[in-house]
Amino acid sequence: MQNISRSDKDYLDLSLALARRALGNVWPNPAVGCVLVAQGHSAGHSAGHLADHVVGHIVGRGWTQPGGRPHAEAKALEQAAAAAKGATAYVSLEPCAHHGQTPPCAEALIAAGIARVVIAVGDPDPRVNGRGAKMLQDAGIEVDWAEPGIAQAAAALNGGFIAKVRDARPLVTLKLASTLDGRIATATGESQWITGPQARAKGHMLRAEHDAILIGIGTALADDPELSCRLPGMLGQSPIRVVLDSRLRLPGDCRLVQGAPDLPLWLMTGPDCRNADMQSKGVDVIGVGLDDQGRIDPAAMLAVLAGQGITRLLVEGGSAVATSLLAAGLVDRLAWFRAPGLMGGDGLPVVGSLGVEALAQMPRFRRDVQNQGIELLGDDVLESYVFQA
Numbered sequence: 001m002q003n004i005s006r007s008d009k010d011y012l013d014l015s016l017a018l019a020r021r022a023l024g025n026v027w028p029n030p031a032v033g034c035v036l037v038a039q040g041h042s043a044g045h046s047a048g049h050l051a052d053h054v055v056g057h058i059v060g061r062g063w064t065q066p067g068g069r070p071h072a073e074a075k076a077l078e079q080a081a082a083a084a085k086g087a088t089a090y091v092s093l094e095p096c097a098h099h100g101q102t103p104p105c106a107e108a109l110i111a112a113g114i115a116r117v118v119i120a121v122g123d124p125d126p127r128v129n130g131r132g133a134k135m136l137q138d139a140g141i142e143v144d145w146a147e148p149g150i151a152q153a154a155a156a157l158n159g160g161f162i163a164k165v166r167d168a169r170p171l172v173t174l175k176l177a178s179t180l181d182g183r184i185a186t187a188t189g190e191s192q193w194i195t196g197p198q199a200r201a202k203g204h205m206l207r208a209e210h211d212a213i214l215i216g217i218g219t220a221l222a223d224d225p226e227l228s229c230r231l232p233g234m235l236g237q238s239p240i241r242v243v244l245d246s247r248l249r250l251p252g253d254c255r256l257v258q259g260a261p262d263l264p265l266w267l268m269t270g271p272d273c274r275n276a277d278m279q280s281k282g283v284d285v286i287g288v289g290l291d292d293q294g295r296i297d298p299a300a301m302l303a304v305l306a307g308q309g310i311t312r313l314l315v316e317g318g319s320a321v322a323t324s325l326l327a328a329g330l331v332d333r334l335a336w337f338r339a340p341g342l343m344g345g346d347g348l349p350v351v352g353s354l355g356v357e358a359l360a361q362m363p364r365f366r367r368d369v370q371n372q373g374i375e376l377l378g379d380d381v382l383e384s385y386v387f388q389a
Contacts, residue, residue, distance in 0.1 A: 004118070004147055007056070011035050011090040012120050012150050018063040018072070019092040019157055020209075024239060027211040028309030029068030030123070030161035034076040035090040036060035036114075038083055059083035071096070073105040077112050085113035092154050094123040097131035106135040116142040120154035124165045156370045156386075159332065160211070160311030169302035170313040172330055174322055175206060176350050177337040183347030184319065189222060195339045198378040203316075204229050206335060208237035210314035212266075212305065216321040217245040226255050227316070228263055239314065242266045242305070244296045244321065248273050248285075257281055266308075268301055270294075298328045323352040326363055334365055334385040337377070364388045 018033030025031075039056025060083070062075025070078075073095055077084050095105035095117070109117060117136050122145075123129060133143050146154065155162060160171035177195050178184050185191035193200065207213055207229045215227065220243050228238040241263060243250055248269050250257065256265055260282040267278060271287040278285050286308075289300035305313060315321060315331075325331050356362050365385035367373040375382040 004144060007039075008090070008118055008144070009147070009150060011037055011058075011088075012092070012118060012146055012154075014061075015072075015090045015092040015120060016150075016154055016157055018061060019154075022064040022066075022072075023157075023209040024207075024211055024237060024312065025066045026064045026068045027160075027311045028164065029064060029071075030093055030158045030311075031064050032072040032158075033063045033092045034061070034072035036076045036080045036084055036087045037090065038087045056088070059087055069102055071102060071105050073108055074102065077108055080112075086115045088116040088118060089114050090118045090120075092120045093158060094119050094121070094128055094130075095132040095136070096123065096125075096128050097135050098127035104132070104135070106132045109136065110139040110141065114141060116144070118144045118146065120146045121151045121158075124162055126165075153370055160313075163332065164306050164311045169299075169306045169330070170211070170310045171332050172302070172313050172315060172325060173206070173210065173333040173335055174315045174325060174331045175203060175335045175337070176322065177203070177339070178350045179339055179341045179343050179347065181342050181344070181347070182350045183343035184350045185348040186343060187346040187348070189348070192223070194341070195337050195380045196378045199337045199339070199380040199382065201231060202375070202377055202382060203337065204231045204234070206314055207239055208234055210239050210312040211310045212240040212242050212312070213314045213316055214242040214244065214321070215315075215317040217243060217247075217249055218320055219316070219318045220245070220250055220254065220256060222318075224254050224256075226259060226263075228259070238263050240264050240266060240310065242268060242313075244268050244301065244317070246270050246273075246290060246294060246296050248275050248278070250278075252277060252281060257283060268296055268304070270296075295324070298324050298330055302330060319349060319352050322350065323354065326351060327354050329363065329387075331363070332387050333368060334383070336383045336385070338381045338383065340379050 015033040015035050019031045022031035036059050037056045038059045060076035060080030062072045064072050097104050097106050136143050163171045227241040266284045268286050268288045289297045291297045366388045368384035368386045371384040
C-alpha cells in the first residue's frame with residue numbers, strides 16, 4: 001500500500017540521507033537510515049488518505065554503525081527512548097526479521113510501541129524479503145511503502161547489498177580518469193596528474209564510500225600507490241585494498257605492502273600460489289580461479305570478494321582491468337572523470353579491445369540521475385553512468 005503524504009516523502013528522503021553516511025563502513029550489512037517522528041495528522045486525514053501536511057517532530061535518528069552494528073533502528077530508538085511510543089518510523093530499507101548477532105529490528109520497533117512504519121524499499125535477503133513488514137503488521141502496526149521514485153533511489157543506494165544477495169557479487173563501479181579523447185597516459189606512461197585537485201578529492205570521497213578498491217598488478221608496479229582515503233580526517237574511511245596479481249609479482253617493499261598492518265591489503269592470485277613472506281607482512285593472499293590466458297577470472301574474483309562480505313567495489317585499475325570487466329559485462333556503474341585536454345593517438349587508451357563487431361554488442365550505459373549525472377569539478381567533469389541491461 002502506498003498511503004504516503006508529502007511530509008512522509010521528506011522524512012523518507014532524510015532516512016536515505018542518513019543511510020548514505022554509512023556507505024563503505026558497514027559491509028557485509030546494508031547501509032540503512034531511520035527517522036522516528038512523533039506526529040499527529042492535520043485535518044483532511046479521511047477515507048484512508050493522508051493529508052498533505054503532517055504536524056510532527058523528530059524524536060530519533062539513526063544510521064547503521066561501522067561494522068554493521070548497531071542497526072539504524074536501534075540507534076534511533078535509543079535516542080528517542082520513551083518518545084518512540086506512538087511514533088512513526090521511516091526506514092530506508094525493510095526492517096530485518098531474523099536473529100543474527102543482534103535481535104530483529106522489527107521486534108525492536110514493536111517493543112518500543114511504534115504505531116506506523118514507512119518503508120522505502122524491501123530487503124531482498126531471503127531471511128527478510130517481506131517478513132519484516134509482515135511481523136510489524138501482525139503486531140498491529142500500520143505499514144506503508146514508498147512510491148516508486150523513492151523506492152528506486154533507496155534500491156540504488158543499497159545496490160551493492162542487493163547485488164551481493166541476488167547475484168553473489170559486489171556492485172562494481174569503474175572509475176576512469178582520462179583526457180577528452182579517452183587517454184589515460186602519455187606514450188611514455190606519464191599519467192599523474194591528468195585531472196585537477198577537485199577531481200582527485202572527489203575520487204578520494206568515492207574511495208570512502210566503497211567497501212574495497214581494486215587495481216591490477218600493472219598499476220601497482222607503475223604507480224606504487226597507497227590507495228588510501230587522503231581527505232582530511234578520513235584515513236579511517238579507507239577501503240579494503242585489493243590487488244590482482246596472478247603471479248605474485250608485487251614487491252614486498254612497495255607502499256601497499258608497507259601499509260598493510262594499518263590498512264588491510266588483499267592480494268588475489270592464482271589458486272596454487274602461496275607467499276609466506278607476504279602473509280608475515282600482514283597481507284591476505286587469496287587464491288582465485290584463472291582464465292584460459294592465465295589471468296585472474298573476473299567473475300571468479302567478484303564471487304570471492306562477495307564471499308568475503310564485500311558489497312561495493314571501486315575499480316581504479318588501468319586499461320587491462322577495465323577492459324576485462326567491461327568485456328565480461330561486470331561493470332554496474334561508471335565514474336568517468338574527464339580533463340579538458342587532448343593527447344592524440346599515441347596516448348594510452350582508457351579501454352582496450354572489447355571485440356565489438358556490431359553496435360548491438362556494445363556495452364551501453366545511461367546517465368545516473370541518482371548521482372547528478374554530470375558534476376563540474378573545477379575545469380574537470382565527472383560523468384556518472386549506470387549499466388543499461
